[in-house]
Amino acid sequence: MCRNTTLSRMLLLFTCVGLTHAALAQQPAESAHNDVVIRNAIVMTVTHGNVKKGSVYIKDGKIAAVGESVNAPASATVIDAGGKYLTPGIIDSHSHLALNDDVNEATSPVTPQMMMMDAFDYQDKAIYRALAGGVTTSLLLHGSANMIGGQAVVIKHKYGAGRDAMLFPGAPRSIKFASGENPKRVYGSRNEMPSTRMGNFAVQRDALVQAQDYIRSWDDYNAKVKRGDKDATAPKRDLKLEALSDVLRGKLMVQIHCYRADEFLTEIAMAKEFGYHIRAFHHALEAYKVPEKLAAENIGIATFADWWGYKQEAWDAIPWNAVMSMRKGVRVAIKSDSDDFARRLNQEAAKTMRYGGATEEEALKMITLNAAWIVGVDDKVGSIEVGKDADLVLWDGYPLSSSAVPNKVLIDGDVYFDRSLPGYGMPRYTEGQ
Amino acid sequence: MKNQVTSNGSQVTGKSFAATVAVVVTLVLWTGAVSFAQQQPIALKGGRLLTVSHGVIENGIVVIEGGKITAVGPASSAKVLKNAKVIDVTGMTVYPGLIDSETSLGLTEISAENMTNDRIELSDEIMPHMHVYDAFHAESELIPVTRLNGITNAIVAPDSEDTLPGQDSFVQLAGPSAAEMLLVRDIAMPLNFTGAQRRNESWEKRKFPETRMGMAAQLRQAFLDAQDYQQRAADYEKKKADAERDKKPLPTTPKRDLKLEALLPYLQGKKPVVLAAEGPSDLETAVRLAQEFNLKIILNHVSHSRAMLDYIASLKVPVIVGPIYETPKDYERFDAVYSLPAELQKRGVKIAFASFDAHNARNLPYQAGFAVGFGLPADEALKAITLNAAEIWGVADQLGSLDPGKTANVVVANGDPLDEKTDVKRVFIAGQEISMTSRQTRLRDEYSTK
Numbered sequence: 001m002c003r004n005t006t007l008s009r010m011l012l013l014f015t016c017v018g019l020t021h022a023a024l025a026q027q028p029a030e031s032a033h034n035d036v037v038i039r040n041a042i043v044m045t046v047t048h049g050n051v052k053k054g055s056v057y058i059k060d061g062k063i064a065a066v067g068e069s070v071n072a073p074a075s076a077t078v079i080d081a082g083g084k085y086l087t088p089g090i091i092d093s094h095s096h097l098a099l100n101d102d103v104n105e106a107t108s109p110v111t112p113q114m115m116m117m118d119a120f121d122y123q124d125k126a127i128y129r130a131l132a133g134g135v136t137t138s139l140l141l142h143g144s145a146n147m148i149g150g151q152a153v154v155i156k157h158k159y160g161a162g163r164d165a166m167l168f169p170g171a172p173r174s175i176k177f178a179s180g181e182n183p184k185r186v187y188g189s190r191n192e193m194p195s196t197r198m199g200n201f202a203v204q205r206d207a208l209v210q211a212q213d214y215i216r217s218w219d220d221y222n223a224k225v226k227r228g229d230k231d232a233t234a235p236k237r238d239l240k241l242e243a244l245s246d247v248l249r250g251k252l253m254v255q256i257h258c259y260r261a262d263e264f265l266t267e268i269a270m271a272k273e274f275g276y277h278i279r280a281f282h283h284a285l286e287a288y289k290v291p292e293k294l295a296a297e298n299i300g301i302a303t304f305a306d307w308w309g310y311k312q313e314a315w316d317a318i319p320w321n322a323v324m325s326m327r328k329g330v331r332v333a334i335k336s337d338s339d340d341f342a343r344r345l346n347q348e349a350a351k352t353m354r355y356g357g358a359t360e361e362e363a364l365k366m367i368t369l370n371a372a373w374i375v376g377v378d379d380k381v382g383s384i385e386v387g388k389d390a391d392l393v394l395w396d397g398y399p400l401s402s403s404a405v406p407n408k409v410l411i412d413g414d415v416y417f418d419r420s421l422p423g424y425g426m427p428r429y430t431e432g433q
Numbered sequence: 434m435k436n437q438v439t440s441n442g443s444q445v446t447g448k449s450f451a452a453t454v455a456v457v458v459t460l461v462l463w464t465g466a467v468s469f470a471q472q473q474p475i476a477l478k479g480g481r482l483l484t485v486s487h488g489v490i491e492n493g494i495v496v497i498e499g500g501k502i503t504a505v506g507p508a509s510s511a512k513v514l515k516n517a518k519v520i521d522v523t524g525m526t527v528y529p530g531l532i533d534s535e536t537s538l539g540l541t542e543i544s545a546e547n548m549t550n551d552r553i554e555l556s557d558e559i560m561p562h563m564h565v566y567d568a569f570h571a572e573s574e575l576i577p578v579t580r581l582n583g584i585t586n587a588i589v590a591p592d593s594e595d596t597l598p599g600q601d602s603f604v605q606l607a608g609p610s611a612a613e614m615l616l617v618r619d620i621a622m623p624l625n626f627t628g629a630q631r632r633n634e635s636w637e638k639r640k641f642p643e644t645r646m647g648m649a650a651q652l653r654q655a656f657l658d659a660q661d662y663q664q665r666a667a668d669y670e671k672k673k674a675d676a677e678r679d680k681k682p683l684p685t686t687p688k689r690d691l692k693l694e695a696l697l698p699y700l701q702g703k704k705p706v707v708l709a710a711e712g713p714s715d716l717e718t719a720v721r722l723a724q725e726f727n728l729k730i731i732l733n734h735v736s737h738s739r740a741m742l743d744y745i746a747s748l749k750v751p752v753i754v755g756p757i758y759e760t761p762k763d764y765e766r767f768d769a770v771y772s773l774p775a776e777l778q779k780r781g782v783k784i785a786f787a788s789f790d791a792h793n794a795r796n797l798p799y800q801a802g803f804a805v806g807f808g809l810p811a812d813e814a815l816k817a818i819t820l821n822a823a824e825i826w827g828v829a830d831q832l833g834s835l836d837p838g839k840t841a842n843v844v845v846a847n848g849d850p851l852d853e854k855t856d857v858k859r860v861f862i863a864g865q866e867i868s869m870t871s872r873q874t875r876l877r878d879e880y881s882t883k
Contacts, residue, residue, distance in 0.1 A: 125763045126760075129760070132767035181545075289880055306795075306796070308792055310544040310545060310792065311545035317873075318873040318877050319873065320873075344803070350852075354853055354855065396806070400853075401802070401852050401853065402798075402799040402802025402805070403802050403852075419768075423766070425767065
């Protein structure tokens with residue numbers, strides 16, 4: 001792969017063969033000024049069909065043109081796809097990678113003030129391994145020990161680029177809620193509340209009531225200030241309640257770990273009671289039992305393709321869940337929830353074509369555009385459209401099959417993974433940097 | 434090794450011709466006696482046959498009679514019995530039932546619900562007298578889920594947190610009851626040396642063996658004890674014979690020790706040990722130990738032993754690879770494990786895949802498919818979940834390919850067996866077409882009509 005570097009431009013080089021990998025690895029991210037054209041690919045756009053013998057022109061990290069022929073300047077670096085499939089980068093809407101096991105602050109069932117950002121281990125090789133499987137964006141969520149776990153981080157898999165460069169610019173904030181077996185097992189085993197689903201929801205409701213009080217106390221204070229009351233004293237800041245207040249104010253997208261059909265209904269009722277919206281149910285293995293209820297509330301699901309039976313609340317899981325729910329209008333994403341599955345989400349999506357007969361585009365959507373919607377970045381990634389981030393995967397083989405392997409993965413127009421390279425196959429990474 | 438597959442589960446190895454005939458008769462009696470037996474001959478006509486043993490036959494025919502495959506060839510070649518049920522499988526792919534070389538099927542139902550698990554006895558590390566067949570739950574809901582994807586046979590093994598957790602069974606995933614499904618009751622013995630067998634969970638709970646040194650010493654002692662036990666048994670027999678001859682009082686019968694007794698077939702090389710190791714040093718230590726006692730070896734996992742590929746090939750033993758989804762070490766390239774099957778196969782090693790799972794055992798063929806993406810030829814990948822596995826487990830005279838005389842475990846699907854998109858349409862086990870239903874299809878159907 002030949003990338004367009006400042007150096008090469010200055011020297012008017014047509015190829016960068018002369019640049020060693022070590023030299024490339026020293027280069028900073030250049031997405032702000034890259035200029036790349038991918039030619040001769042089967043472009044799976046996700047939103048407007050496949051373009052056979054298609055091209056994608058990338059300028060400054062964004063997709064500038066898509067079609068059978070695109071106008072690209074002669075200076076653009078050319079990637080000849082050799083007839084391979086090109087898809088949008090895969091988006092994992094439920095991941096726990098790069099958290100160095102700091103997934104649950106399981107010392108209290110309500111910990112919304114926990115910031116995943118504070119635990120994000122940007123050097124975790126799991127980020128690279130998922131990248132090598134075509135993943136370009138992940139939503140890093142808290143675990144499910146707590147009813148309210150904490151606030152998530154959205155990353156781009158720019159392994160080696162440094163911590164801040166990996167954060168997804170402009171991604172909305174998400175908060176993780178959980179329900180069911182996990183909180184009741186964690187706290188029940190310590191003979192603490194919650195130890196039942198009744199306890200689970202009582203804990204959640206109680207926390208939200210406290211947040212309502214907190215908002216009220218601040219509203220009162222602000223009103224006094226506005227009236228010119230010089231004696232008004234500001235309420236004490238409480239990080240926990242501040243975070244929950246943002247849930248109630250609609251500033252945090254609520255992502256709920258939830259398996260059982262009855263619990264979806266309880267969560268929906270509680271969201272209505274307190275006036276927030278649920279972005280997605282995660283796992284959601286029983287969504288097929290009440291799909292209309294989820295569709296009516298515009299709640300997405302991030303689910304497994306066929307994982308089941310690992311606990312009681314996963315006993316009714318069926319591999320047709322994704323497609324049965326989709327056919328009733330639910331926005332469905334297939335997610336990993338595992339550093340392992342994250343490496344082969346394309347294969348997991350392919351299963352939906354078999355179980356229920358998803359079309360190629362529907363299957364692909366479940367790991368791209370629909371997943372992007374759940375994360376709240378569908379205006380930026382998830383399809384190959386002009387104006388979106390140039391996060392792309394060039395595949396050896398048909399992407400929705402067991403034997404497909406990413407050949408190259410681009411993020412913001414830069415190649416972050418290239419299978420043909422020796423070592424880790426990462427042109428922008430040097431071990432130990 | 435050649436295992437006679439019998440209905441009563443006993444294993445016959447190296448017996449006389451008469452004994453073999455007796456076993457065949459038992460088999461016939463089984464297929465004739467139980468309601469599961471196939472009645473009418475069946476001809477699967479027009480499909481693409483992946484025979485595994487002799488290539489691909491387009492527009493072929495497979496004739497099934499009395500639970501066995503009786504003919505395989507081009508559709509025009511075989512004469513079909515008049516009373517045969519002819520099933521048109523034009524456009525379909527027909528292949529032998531898949532064999533999963535390690536599962537915990539029948540030992541678990543809901544992973545997190547302990548009362549549904551009988552996976553391993555953790556009270557001691559040396560537990561060769563644990564027999565999977567004593568716990569195998571033939572009515573598990575997981576079994577129909579698995580066979581619906583074309584997996585017809587499996588090794589069931591205890592979990593791997595003991596160095597010697599017990600003995601594996603080889604099962605057929607359909608049959609009237611556990612008795613018939615347990616084709617070979619004690620087929621092999623896992624010997625686990627991955628480090629996960631150390632009792633070093635926490636400072637408070639640590640006990641012997643806390644290190645690999647401890648594990649090795651304990652294993653060596655167990656096999657020495659078994660050798661000693663064997664010798665004492667032989668001495669007793671001799672003394673007994675002498676006493677009988679001399680009409681003297683008989684010696685005291687030695688006390689039976691089930692643990693040591695269980696090790697004897699392995700010490701004698703009659704059955705293989707499935708030696709699990711991941712990294713190079715564990716692999717070498719465990720192999721050296723096995724060689725010390727002349728154990729017959731099947732290697733398991735070797736996922737992080739890329740530096741040892743030639744060494745592994747030099748051992749001339751089969752390898753159960755994977756799971757292919759094992760995460761590489763941080764110092765390894767992303768595809769270090771993915772490409773291992775291809776690298777071993779290239780060196781002439783006989784490989785088989787295993788799911789190492791129960792709920793997800795149905796996904797076995799996709800591991801093989803994934804290996805194809807990393808250089809394993811597709812026909813070798815299919816072989817690694819059919820004929821290679823049958824050969825490794827000593828049942829290749831019965832299973833693993835579409836050949837006349839073999840048990841009619843046959844799968845009909847609408848495409849490549851190794852691809853996720855392929856839908857399995859029909860599964861025959863011992864010639865019987867099984868119902869394509871499971872707890873999951875029932876839930877699907879129930880909620881599809883709501």
